[in-house]
Amino acid sequence: MAEMRHVWRLAKRPVGDIADSDLLYQEEALPELQDGEFLLKVGYLSLDPTNRIWMSDMEQYMPPVGINDPMRGGVVGRVVASRNPAFPEGALAAGLGEWATHMVSTGEGMSPFPEIPGISIPQAFGTFGVVGPTAYFGLLDIGQPKPGETLVVGAAAGGVGQIVGQIGKLKGCKVIGIAGGPEKCRYITQELGFDHAIDYKAEDVGAALDRLAPEGVDINFEQVGGPIMSAVVSRMKLFGRMPLCGMISGYNAIDDHEEPGRWTLILMRRLTIRGFIVTDFAARFPEAFGQLAQWMLEGKVKTRQDIRPGLEHARETVKLLYSGGNFGKLLVEVSPL
């Protein structure tokens, strides 16, 4: 008798916010393993802002998810059957997978997942899977922080933002995080050591920056876009840098309104704006993993996960990213590891 799995499939492309009829949760039989394949029992599913991009057919950096295909997502899990010697039964594996309880893989896009003593599996997966290298390369390679410089990061209590700010502190920057609500703002200043927090739900970001950083902004680590981005960009200093890895405020937008180009300001202040996707740095992931793990084990970088149980709730859970409802790296616990 065939084994069964549950899986989310993309029924149609969302228009604006994700609707219930866009993603369907289905039970289906798993195919028999072929040579070279293995069966992964998914432990945790990573939910990331880019998921909404993959659901759409906007211009993007890899093919969108096809209609009726399983929804794509980062996963970590345990191999429960294998005809692939690189992924033996009992091993942990992680990579780009499916929103599913189980998945059959040839190993493409997957890697063995090392257990690190002192770091739990969801913490390691939540940190090293996507957000850690995004923060690490975006800030260090593109942002090039120098001691005494002023760094601003939005979505600061989210998966990427919390790490960006802590690396910024390690590099001697004055760090200002933008987050929604007093709890997140307290967390990033009191627990993570950011110098200042701006609660964008309670105060005008531009006015707060004028008060907290009258000197201007050297680095804007940008994941959000929209009017908050504009407020930061207009306060950037000469030779400022802006690593740009997301525009989450616009992912659910129906029209493709963009903030003005600020081209003249980019020229006059000699700013550098550089878009990047974490996979651009894939060849150097081991460097990021090693450094981040060391900082974590030394207690210099803390990472918080927001773990929500139940694959069946994934469609609701992913929406937290677009409403600012998550607090830390958002994961779905599919089956504890």
Next chain:
Amino acid sequence: MAEMRHVWRLAKRPVGDIADSDLLYQEEALPELQDGEFLLKVGYLSLDPTNRIWMSDMEQYMPPVGINDPMRGGVVGRVVASRNPAFPEGALAAGLGEWATHMVSTGEGMSPFPEIPGISIPQAFGTFGVVGPTAYFGLLDIGQPKPGETLVVGAAAGGVGQIVGQIGKLKGCKVIGIAGGPEKCRYITQELGFDHAIDYKAEDVGAALDRLAPEGVDINFEQVGGPIMSAVVSRMKLFGRMPLCGMISGYNAIDDHEEPGRWTLILMRRLTIRGFIVTDFAARFPEAFGQLAQWMLEGKVKTRQDIRPGLEHARETVKLLYSGGNFGKLLVEVSPL
């Protein structure tokens, strides 16, 4: 009896196009030289797009010209009297000076001007003064051209553009120049060796790029802004670079309309946009001068000057830059050297 000079002074800030009443041509007595000063008889005045910025009080990269102050401009001339041993009588000197027949200088912002056998003074001044290092550092440092890549440069028959395209060819790029009118287009392809020219006055730039560069654009050397910039940016390839040193199409604009930000495209295609002003690279000017002079003497880089006699016509002459009326680096011959 005091010596006299003619000088252009900024009477008021232009609103839109430069009006006759904005710049006034005056005759006035020269002050007596103080210790440390010298008197320069101006030979050539460089007219550059940035002149219009200096007349305005928009955000800019050095203080605007003050009302009733002499208009600022690049000059080369001969020292005719000196109480400054670094600039002895008879020597050539160049730097940021005034739209004037003579000027008194302390030497600040001025340097001795070396004569290069085989390169005339106006050619050397027109090439090394501003446009050569702008093209050199913008293309090589920011654009980072690689053999086989596609480079687009606007204002391609202008001072900067002609050099950018020729360096691009030396680096093995496919070079497409955008210029106004058949004469300029013929010049950049037949005389300078660009692969293609697009006459923006006769054809749609986007459609022409689709035809000439269906592979997309790796480097957009941007000096112009506006809809032509947008047409190029929307056709940039993954990991494209855009050195941004001017937005001339907007300098006479009364409202501060900017083209849309294309932030999403910058992200998805992982573009690098970097604003720069040539003086950012001042410490490395000797490198640019040496390399450009060598290329010029070897016949690998040609530079064309558009020399207009008569300081008294400077107010009309500078307008050529904003209407596309110049053909090569625009200079005013104040008094032949």
